[in-house]
Amino acid sequence: EPEVTQTPSHQVTQMGQEVILRCVPISNHLYFYWYRQILGQKVEFLVSFYNNEISEKSEIFDDQFSVERPDGSNFTLKIRSTKLEDSAMYFCASSEDREEIGELFFGEGSRLTVL
């Protein structure tokens, strides 16, 4: 069964360092997303991406964050200068099209720990 894969599963970094989280969405999917979940809190929307551009982003997704689909298969989330409060589980998701309402396929997540 096709699945969304994410790397790394866990990354520890120092505050102020740049981090890149990588995702390989399901191959025929067109819509890509990043969500995050701070420990003990809700899963929160960060950004959606379609046709090589951001279609929507949340207020969390400030200038420190960027997304890219560099090669047609990977989808990356970059945090330029990490802060302590960026520590969370980051989930990548993809969907085939908008007709499949709410049917997002999530990866297993990348846990980011900022020290």
Add this chain to the structure above:
Amino acid sequence: QKEVEQDPGPLSVPEGAIVSLNCTYSNSAFQYFMWYRQYSRKGPELLMYTYSSGNKEDGRFTAQVDKSSKYISLFIRDSQPSDSATYLCATLFNTDKLIFGTGTRLQVFP
């Protein structure tokens, strides 16, 4: 006001019990409602979605939406230990953004 609220539990039930999981939401403009299941150390997976009010059944699972009271429910019949997970209700905003509840942790013991 929080957009989607959900009791975090935990909810512990014996195998075979009927489980009722509930959420409330604040914005009457929300039309699509989903239930996701999240096992420990995994990403959420979609269980069911419903549009507007009414019921939807899939095997042992029934999703119910009451728009008049802004109440979303998920019922699990004949619960199994394998149903032990966190259940997240969610609604769709602007077709692109899922708004999740905090999740209810369910444990079904043998």
